[in-house]
Amino acid sequence: MTHSRRSFLIGVPGVAAAAMIASSTSVALAGQPHQTPIAIRSRSAVDAPELPELVVDYPDHVDLRVHYISRDADDPAGCTTRGPEETVEAEVPAGTAAVHLDGVRYELLQFHFHTPSEHVLDDHHFPIEQHFVHRGPKGETLVVGLFLTGGGRGGTLQDAVLHTLPEECGKEVEVSVDLSRAFPDDLSTFRYDGSLTTAPYTEGVSWLVLRQHRAVTDSSVEGLEELFPKGNARELQPLNDRTVHYRKQR
Template structure:
């Protein structure tokens, strides 16, 4: 098997979704590598050789915050709350990125789910924030951050969640200190998965931050009120994938 350079960025060899194993009578599809998954920290492989996650987020960035509807062309969609809808903050091109093993991944946008899509040691968090990045060859890398109650406010997340755009309502433009949106502890669980919304494309590099981030009760409650039935995809089988852990404090 030939591995691309990206296949080692998270420590998990990536196999194309269309790969098949030929037999004398049929072709057997490769196991599905879908997200989200349940992560057990004791089962994760501790791998200090994984490349460091380097954050290059600015202390000032202008965000375009809007409600994402699943069926944008259907006027009736304004009265139907779909499970794949969310609040999304678009980031201007070239303003924020992360680097792994010298490769730069541009931050395109971030959005939120409730409850958390991933589960850590059997625990669902109130919210999960996804930072979606694009690599130089079109690769997708997502950093996931768990959000909890009890914060004192003033975080970039609170700025976005404080006054949420309503479905089919007006968008918002706000400036935030994106540099402060992540915890100081950048230890991550890493695995190869997929998008969690249609078309569920595989080959996505997932980095799940172990340390959660606290936002105000009002921020959590407001998002939960907007999505009373939640907007998280159900857990997917691991299918023999290895979750690796990279400590970085």
């Protein structure tokens, strides 16, 4: 396959609708980029109950294709080096899952993992951060971020994928999961206007970062950390003129 659904996202330009979704009313100024990830401070986030609730429409059974993503131009197979932008990605069949905001459907394209977490919440880095990447009807990019910790008992969507990680140069893995239980019951989110966290760092991405984390098994955490011993998280970016909003949803 010459073009993955992920590669389509890389070329999507920022659009006004994306900023509206994140409810960031600020406008990027010259020299003031709106990049991701950022340090989120719950006490500084502005309560925004007027923002639309996050409606999750994920199926209880879906077959995923999990593969290793290499981003080294000199080593496209990813066999000799592990760059900070590489990850493990689970591709979701087209049309099978989506989230809705204010009646607008955003199709789930794929999800992937970063270790340690790219965002920081109240000065805390989590062992893993999972990104669910969606595409809107006009090509908008919307990402839901979920923090993962160890100590879980297993049986989660995340464990099913992290327990079957593909080798760095190995074949892709197929796994069947219950996608409907991907998120915690508490869907409260921090929302802001940001960017992709891999090159070319396209802006105009709507970020919804879940406040509630999910626990996975210690072996799930250790497996991803062993695959990326130096981590695969982008460094924190300045907030600049942006406002982070908080939409409580329990």
